[in-house]
Amino acid sequence: MKVLIIGSGGREHAIAWKIAQSSLVEEIFVSPGNGGTAKEAKCQNIDLKGIDEYVTFVKENKIDVTVIGPEAPLVEGIVDEFKKNNLKIFGPSKTAANLEGSKIYAKEFMKRHNIRTAEYEIFYEVERALEYIKNATYPCVIKADGLAQGKGVVICNSFEEAKDTLEKFMVEDIFKGSGKRIVIEEFLEGVEASILSITDGKTIIPFISAKDHKRIFDKDMGPNTGGMGVVAPNPYVTEDILEDFRKNIMIPTIDGIKKDGLDYCGIIFFGIMITKRGAYLLEYNVRMGDPETQAVLPLMKSDFFEIIFKAIDGKLEDVEIEWEKGFACNIVAASKGYPGEIEKGFEIRIGDVENKVFIAGAKLEGENLITTGGRVLSVTAIGETLEKARAKAYADMKKIYFEGMQFRGDI
The missing domain is CATH 3.90.600.10 (Phosphoribosylglycinamide synthetase, C-terminal domain)
Incomplete structure (x- = not known):
């Protein structure tokens, strides 16, 4: 088969490397790719821009499956457009991608389906938000509603910090619209964990857990980054925590997807906080994490492409993923x-x-x-x-x- 992978980061290199190991795959195109995908077996880079170019390329080159790396094309609706053209693609629909594309949509989804998460309030006007933070408990967490390249979440330790964040998000509009609406959440104390999973919209299978290191310097000092390293499995994700996660987060999520009639075939990334009160959902991502993918996929013994293909065909119920020990x-x-x-x-x-x-x-x-x-x-x-x-x-x-x-x- 021929595969198109969209994206340019380390995540996409890892996805291309893993898919290239499949005996089912003959040729992989990566758009735009990077210096690593250019040298990977079975792979070649190709520079395509915009959904229309992707659709044309896939039709003209008889691509069997398209796999999306980053969140932006999913939020823009690439899956809907491919499906209109009867093309196989791995990823959620535009509406389902709002689970990452809109923090407000995600929090309301969690509330509606009894998914354990932090207490929160939603604000559309800066005046109301400023009034709220005068009496807020600190630290608190302020989140931009839309996509902000991983920079739209700020932990505020004081009223001054919260006020400054609101000014930047809602008034200065540093995220060009994404921070005009915000969520203010209670701060949860504990250890973060990343749990990637795959779904066909009916069945959900969790991958091995991971622990990201967000800050630039040792001992979690300095500013947040996109991620400076990962260990997998996460040493803090015990069997008890996994069971708690399944019961209070994962199963209600797939039930919610079914109840809301969301067209969701792809990856669901659960960002969770392990607290003394149990596991809480911080956020959804609707694609593989970076650099979590680079730690998790090397531990996967199973054929990743075969699993993706079964998800697209709605046949995940009988799939069991094998993992390397260690x-x-x-x-x-x-x-x-x-x-x-x-x-x-x-x-x-x-x-x-x-x-x-x-x-x-x-x-x-x-x-x-x-x-x-x-x-x-x-x-x-x-x-x-x-x-x-x-x-x-x-x-x-x-x-x-x-x-x-x-x-x-x-x-």
């Missing part, structure tokens, strides 16, 4: 200045590494990889224990160099 550790190397203004255009030197390197923000110029983005690459290693996986990943990271390279030492 742990994965993924460490991200970022450009100098990230997550702020970055320096780029530097050659990447990769020595004799023993484990998988996933490329994110880098392009291929001749035979050389050149940095183009904030998060440049990551290394994933698997070990019998988390300590062994970490040691292997850090040993490889020492064999990689580009000017201004930074990475955490405590993933």
Whole structure:
């Protein structure tokens, strides 16, 4: 079969690498891809822009399945357009993608279907929000309603911080419309966990859990990033927590999808907080996480493409996913200045590494990889224990160099 993967990050490199292992797949196109997908087996990059170009390319090249990496095309309605043209695509409809595209839609969905989540209030006018934060309990969490490239959630420790955040979101409009409407939530104390899952709209199967490291510096210091590294499975996700998650979050979610008649075939990413009171749902993502994908997929023994194909055909009920024993550790190397203004255009030197390197923000110029983005690459290693996986990943990271390279030492 021929596959089109849409996206350009480390997540898409990992998806392409995993799908390329399937005996069912002959050829993979990645749009626009990166320097890693350009060199991956069975893969070639192709530069397509906009839903119409994707539809035309898929028809003309007889592509069997399209897999979406990032959230933006899903929120824009790419799945609806493909289905109008009778083309197979893996991802939720435009309405279902609102579970990530609108925090307000997601919170109201959670409330409607009794999914355990933080208490919240919704605001459409800055005046009402300012009045509310005068008497709020701190810390509190302010969330932009729409997509904000991972920067639309702020934990505010004081009235001043909350007021400043509201000004930026609702008045200065730093997210160009996405922060004009907001959610203010109670702050939940605990440990975060990422649980990716796959659904055909009737059945939902959770993947192995993961733990992301959001902040740029060791000991969770510095500003939030898109993610600086992941371990999987998450050591804090015990069998009891998993059972609590299934009962109070996962099963009510798939029941809600059915009750609301949502057209949802794709990935559901549950961002949860493990508290003393149990697991709480923080947010949904409607696609694979980055860099969670780079840690979770290397642990998957099953044929990922075969599972995707069964989901599209509505036949997940009999699927059982097999996983490698042990742990994965993924460490991200970022450009100098990230997550702020970055320096780029530097050659990447990769020595004799023993484990998988996933490329994110880098392009291929001749035979050389050149940095183009904030998060440049990551290394994933698997070990019998988390300590062994970490040691292997850090040993490889020492064999990689580009000017201004930074990475955490405590993933």
